[in-house]
Amino acid sequence: MTTQTVLRHTTRTTWDNLASLTEPIPSAGKHEVLIKVRSVALNFRDIAVSVGKYPFPVKDDVVPGSDAAGDIVSVGEGVAGFSEGDKVVVAFDLATAYGPMKSWGSGLGGPVDGVLREYVVVPAQAVVKVPRASGLSYAQWASVVCTGTTAWNALYGNLPLKPGQAVLFLGTGGVSITGLVLAKAAGATTIITSSSDEKLRLAKEKYGADYTINYKTTPDWAAEVQKITGGNGVDYILETCGSGTIKQSLEALAFGGMISVIGFLSQAAQEEMPDVAGLVIGKGAVVRGIMIGSKQLLEEAVRFIGARDLAIPVEKTFTFGKDQVVEALGYLASGQHVGKVCIDF
Ligand SMILES: NC(=O)c1ccc[n+]([C@@H]2O[C@H](COP(=O)([O-])OP(=O)(O)OC[C@H]3O[C@@H](n4cnc5c(N)ncnc54)[C@H](OP(=O)(O)O)[C@@H]3O)[C@@H](O)[C@H]2O)c1
Structure with a gap:
């Protein structure tokens, strides 16, 4: 397979302005990994982004979604510590490994294309392994990315x-x-x-x-x-x-x-x-x-949660696809949820 389904905002006035596109699956370059996305957790931010009310920079035709859990499919040149099959999450901000974020300029699903797509290439430095043997679902791990951190x-x-x-x-x-x-x-x-x-x-x-x-x-x-x-x-x-x-x-x-x-x-x-x-x-x-947090904080949260198999609260999951994502965003906006709303692939 060489292509994938990608959701992109066409305009950002309502959250149903999403296009379902077929795009090439990218390859992992130097110091990058290719991840098969298994679940994406939605945030209030995704609604703010979709209606043009997010108070920080957003790319015009952005792929929304910041919080993904998935499996590594391949690793690029120079990547150490990761291999095919690792179960992982990706930090919200691709640039901040330690300490406070320095800007909102490298956050997924805002200034940078996000994760509502089947495959994503990200810098290995932003990736955190989660315990494969844990009892948590991909949706629960995805929920740790922004909300948990x-x-x-x-x-x-x-x-x-x-x-x-x-x-x-x-x-x-x-x-x-x-x-x-x-x-x-x-x-x-x-x-x-x-x-x-x-x-x-x-x-x-x-x-x-x-x-x-x-x-x-x-x-x-x-x-x-x-x-x-x-x-x-x-x-x-x-x-x-x-x-x-x-x-x-x-x-x-x-x-x-x-x-x-x-x-x-x-x-x-x-x-x-x-x-x-x-x-x-x-x-x-x-x-x-609070500006979400660094990869280090995500790692700490993953360790704390994984060691206890904590029941990270996913209230509802939808299946990946334009109509279902629009429905999920509407559900989130309605405020009926208690905990997280996720998209399973
Ligand atoms: N700074 C950061 O790094 C960062 C990171 C993550 C999220 N955020 C922001 O944090 C906020 C929460 O995010 P979220 O993902 O948890 O949102 P969410 O899941 O959409 O939370 C919605 C809930 O907030 C509660 N709420 C709304 N107005 C309220 C009020 N006046 N008093 C008390 N509760 C109220 C309601 O709870 P009830 O239905 O129970 O009343 C509502 O269901 C958002 O503004 C989001 O953008 C910021």
């Missing part, structure tokens, strides 16, 4: 989480539920919010949340977090929502606690912008912006 970065990338510390997650999306699973396995006390009691039941029964809060029926959820923690507040917050929630997040934080600013799901109106500086000073808060 982001959550790992928030918990371990700076001030490492210690057992017994309290962590707050906002909503039951991919980053939150994956973070919940990681924090729980690390012995933390976990609190999660959601707009849905049914999702909170799942977060508790399936993913081990210690405490749950419905942010619709308990609009002053920060006060509830303070009550749960005996007035101490939480040590860590994965702030996935942005200016719409950051005021209450800072109110829910312990003195000296760390807030990882990750997402932009909820924006405050201009006239309601909170006095973040005042709140940060008032809590002695450590505020840290």
Whole structure:
């Protein structure tokens, strides 16, 4: 076989503007590997990219999707440590092996063609082996790439989480539920919010949340977090929502606690912008912006998850193909999911 099916955005105004194209299967060049993609995990970012709302550079006719798990099919000249048949994931940012990302210029499915295609060639330096014998599916491993690394970065990338510390997650999306699973396995006390009691039941029964809060029926959820923690507040917050929630997040934080600013799901109106500086000073808060994370952080997350066979939360899988990917993006945008939505090949 010499050709493959590739999905590309034609315009970026709605997520159904995808073309299904037949393109050559590329060869692995020097220091590169060719991967047969087995599963792709979707992210909120893929919707933002598809509707032209992603706040960082995006290639016009981009192949969407950043998170792939698959098998190495061939290795190029000069590649050491990988061989045909290795089960692998590819880091979100192809250029950052260690330390913070220096730009958003080398992320898959944005400035660089992504992984919603049958085969992909990537630099070997961006590839991480996952244990072949693990009980995790390709979809679960794909889910570790952006979401898992982001959550790992928030918990371990700076001030490492210690057992017994309290962590707050906002909503039951991919980053939150994956973070919940990681924090729980690390012995933390976990609190999660959601707009849905049914999702909170799942977060508790399936993913081990210690405490749950419905942010619709308990609009002053920060006060509830303070009550749960005996007035101490939480040590860590994965702030996935942005200016719409950051005021209450800072109110829910312990003195000296760390807030990882990750997402932009909820924006405050201009006239309601909170006095973040005042709140940060008032809590002695450590505020840290998260840019996914390096390959090193992905490796750490893979090791932690693989050693425990952690149940990375994949809620629904679709099959690769234009119509199914459009349906999957629509499902993700509807917010019905708890955890990850993936495309299996
Ligand atoms: N900075 C980075 O490196 C990085 C990395 C990954 C993701 N992100 C960003 O992080 C955010 C989350 O990503 P994701 O993939 O987890 O998204 P997702 O799976 O689409 O999460 C959607 C969920 O967020 C919750 N939500 C929405 N508005 C909320 C609010 N006002 N309060 C509390 N929860 C709210 C809802 O949960 P309920 O239905 O339970 O209410 C919703 O189902 C996105 O903005 C994404 O772009 C950033």
